[in-house]
Amino acid sequence: MSNYYLTTPIYYVTAKPHLGHAYTTIVGDALARWHRLLGDNVHFLTGTDEHGQKVQQAAEAAGLSPQEFTDSIAPLYQQAWQQLNISNDDFIRTTEARHKIGVAELLQRCYDAGDIELGLYKGKYCIACEEYYTDDELDPGDLCRIHKIPVEQVEEENYFFRLSRFQDRLLDWYAAHPGAIAPEFRGNEALGLIRGGLRDFSVSRTSLTWGIPLPWDSKHVAYVWFDALANYLTAIGYGQDNDEFSKWWPAHHLIGKDIIRHHCAYWPAMLISAGIEPPAGWAVGGWLLVGGEKMSKTTGNVVNPLDLVADVGVDGFRYYILADTPYGNDGDFTYEGLIGRYNSDLANNLGNLLARVATVVEKKCGGVGPAPRSDSPLATSAASAYAATAEAWAETAPSRALEATWSLIRATNAHLEANEPWKAEPGAAVDAVMGDALEALRIVAVLASPAVPETSETVWQRLGLPGRADEQRLPAAAEWGRYPGGLTVTKGESLFPRKSV
């Protein structure tokens, strides 16, 4: 049994949970659940990023202390993930004591290594970005390109992380670890920006107090990115519990394409400096657009995932997110797409298959599920569906994984159609066909459980199987012929009632 440590980015508490957060988190959850099926010992982490100037400002605007403010937002994420059936093993908030202890440790290590040095920073600073910019990075009139507001001329004593020293070490590390960043073109992008030259970056601020003090100079608080990245360490005991830490590290990171620089350049450099092994891998996702446009408050197209759950259920939403968006590229959320997937894949294929099988078992087999044939033609369909599903999950390609799993559902519908058990008199022939269908459904329930966990449990129970679908272990659970027969099959309500468009 191997340990598998998976992280999502931690989400900045100036925004409430939206579709974009849900997208990354659901992908992470499905991956975590798949690895649990494989028998891995999984630790799946998500959380919230709660320090920095923007939080301080948002708190002031709300008339709260920063701590009160973050205390009011962080639970929204925890609740959202609960409602989306996210199986995170931990949830870290960067305002927790364990995090502050670990960050201090990491800072001190980098400082002791000589990679953090005091400097004077004169520059043009965008308050909204919390970033300094050079002239060529600004629009005419010294406007921030992102926020279109004037930057301020600021002079501040800062500590700097000497990132510029790490270019060769990073390139060497990546050369020795091909494929660490997926998809490949994102890896090229990361290498490109490292080759393009790395500038030292400021890791402290004296201009605000809402942050973690530097252990050797308490006038400074840690820059929010340094603070935030460290969550991946502090959540598993860095600086406090070495056994726990070394049990899980290095991590597999799930990130968005916009934070490649921080995660693929800053972060491994910080780790190398502190004497910690770089991450095991990064899976970089694209944006989930809404109607072809980037979600933003100004265009008013921010989608609340919980509204969608009310329409198509948790699994309907999860399935759509996973099946309709090839990971790595931008996806496009549309309501029509959501309903289309729901109807065709969930209602027509999976839901209807279970319904027709249950009915025929009831009518022709007395409601008792027969055992499958060992030489069923469906056995090969199941084997190839499993192989393709496993391969796709290994490549962080949920959409292809689900397509592969669903191929077994289609094959099962075809198998029924070819044998027409509803026309035959009860007997061995009917039993054989229905046993095959039940066995295929059993395998589908296991393979689909990372995406649609609730549905898989329901199918599992309706088939009369003991235990739970998500307790099964692959590859054994995908072997043909494990449905024992003699179990009571329950018809039940429609799994996914069709939606009218």
Place this chain on the structure above:
RNA sequence: GGCGGCGUAGCUCAGUUGGUCAGAGCAUCCGGCUCAUAAUCGGAAGGUCAUCGGUUCGAACCCGAUCGCCGCUACCA
């Protein structure tokens, strides 16, 4: 400007080292079936794999050029 990517059936996309690679799903049309959620099954139609040229016995896949689109070039999934 620099670096990188994309352009495959109406739509969304698979095609890992060049030789059943011209595919899947959805949508459309025709037919079958009626156990099932007007579901399902079969079949058809639909692409000169952006364009041009090259390498090769053979290229969607390699090389060059052209056209179009996009990403990154220190905010945030």
